[in-house]
Amino acid sequence: MSDGYMWFEGVPFPVVGYTLEHLKAMHNFVFKDEDVLILSFPKSGTNWLIEILCLIHSKGDPTWIQSVPIWERSPWVETMNGYEALKGREGPGHVSSHLPIQLFPKSLFQSKTKVIYLIRNPRDTLASGYFFWSISNFVKKPESLEQYFVGSPKEMEALVTGGRACSARALLTEVAFGSWLEHVCGWMSMRGKENFLIVSYEELKQDTRNMIQKICQFLGRTLEPEEMHLVLKNSSFQVMKENKMSNYSLLPNWLLDEKNGSLMRRGTTGDWKNHFTVAQAEVFDKIFQEKMAGLPRELFPWEGC
Ligand SMILES: Nc1ncnc2c1ncn2[C@@H]1O[C@H](COP(=O)(O)O)[C@@H](OP(=O)(O)O)[C@H]1O
Numbered sequence: 001m002s003d004g005y006m007w008f009e010g011v012p013f014p015v016v017g018y019t020l021e022h023l024k025a026m027h028n029f030v031f032k033d034e035d036v037l038i039l040s041f042p043k044s045g046t047n048w049l050i051e052i053l054c055l056i057h058s059k060g061d062p063t064w065i066q067s068v069p070i071w072e073r074s075p076w077v078e079t080m081n082g083y084e085a086l087k088g089r090e091g092p093g094h095v096s097s098h099l100p101i102q103l104f105p106k107s108l109f110q111s112k113t114k115v116i117y118l119i120r121n122p123r124d125t126l127a128s129g130y131f132f133w134s135i136s137n138f139v140k141k142p143e144s145l146e147q148y149f150v151g152s153p154k155e156m157e158a159l160v161t162g163g164r165a166c167s168a169r170a171l172l173t174e175v176a177f178g179s180w181l182e183h184v185c186g187w188m189s190m191r192g193k194e195n196f197l198i199v200s201y202e203e204l205k206q207d208t209r210n211m212i213q214k215i216c217q218f219l220g221r222t223l224e225p226e227e228m229h230l231v232l233k234n235s236s237f238q239v240m241k242e243n244k245m246s247n248y249s250l251l252p253n254w255l256l257d258e259k260n261g262s263l264m265r266r267g268t269t270g271d272w273k274n275h276f277t278v279a280q281a282e283v284f285d286k287i288f289q290e291k292m293a294g295l296p297r298e299l300f301p302w303e304g305c
């Protein structure tokens with residue numbers, strides 16, 4: 001825990017909300033065929049997708065999202081509180097997780113649980129994570145974006161000269177829940193299964209209505225035009241930002257310093273461009289191209305934009 005993370009099976013976890021005992025016990029969690037699982041690497045827009053799924057469930061009626069905290073509506077299987085809530089739940093429901101595939105409860109792979117994997121430009125997850133971890137006490141606060149990006153100036157130098165690209169922060173290897181690359185590559189092994197849907201933050205931003213339709217189709221749900229209108233309205237950035245059940249303002253101040261930021265920060269694509277240096281962007285490109293070469297490009301709609 002000395003580096004500001006709690007390590008489990010080689011993966012760094014936040015130090016608040018997680019224990020090794022729960023992570024071990026959670027491995028035996030039994031998924032129901034009717035559950036809906038939301039999977040993502042942190043800061044991919046997970047809470048937005050959770051809000052959308054809750055609103056699809058309620059056909060746009062905001063009563064549920066305005067009265068129950070988001071982490072109770074779709075508990076995180078890997079957190080202590082989330083796991084306890086899920087264990088005691090009788091019927092099926094929504095479940096959220098940031099876990100990499102190798103740590104996931106095995107029952108998922110024998111179930112028909114519908115799984116939605118949310119993917120976002122890792123440059124934006126990096127920038128979003130930097131600002132979020134800086135205002136929270138889930139993990140050690142980053143010293144600067146530079147430090148968060150590569151660990152140290154020395155590592156950056158080594159990266160630029162091509163020396164140690166694989167071990168650098170640019171691969172997101174030492175942020176909460178481990179490596180973005182490993183997270184994505186691991187879960188992409190489920191690609192093609194009929195109970196597995198991939199949604200990108202970028203497509204969700206660009207054509208929210210169309211993506212909600214696609215999600216509804218996957219879930220076997222339909223929305224009347226007026227219901228769709230309500231889902232769109234109540235999951236919009238502005239409405240979510242003001243919903244205290246969804247914007248994390250219910251978390252105590254010692255855990256999330258709301259004076260200096262919010263979960264609901266920008267809600268845009270490409271904000272990383274305002275924060276990365278040219279050198280950082282080049283390094284990131286190089287590593288991304290190299291490591292993701294084996295996966296189809298359509299998985300990364302933000303590339304080349
Ligand atoms: N309704 C919404 N529309 C668009 N983006 C949203 C959103 N709700 C949350 N987000 C964005 O999702 C990111 C948080 O992701 P997560 O829920 O996985 O922690 C933040 O990104 P930014 O920090 O780039 O603004 C946040 O602003």
Ligand SMILES: CCc1ccc(OS(=O)(=O)O)cc1
Pocket residue numbers: 017042043071076079098138176
């Ligand atoms: C208690 C709600 C909560 C807080 C933080 C979480 O992780 S992360 O910020 O998305 O990495 C998950 C759940």
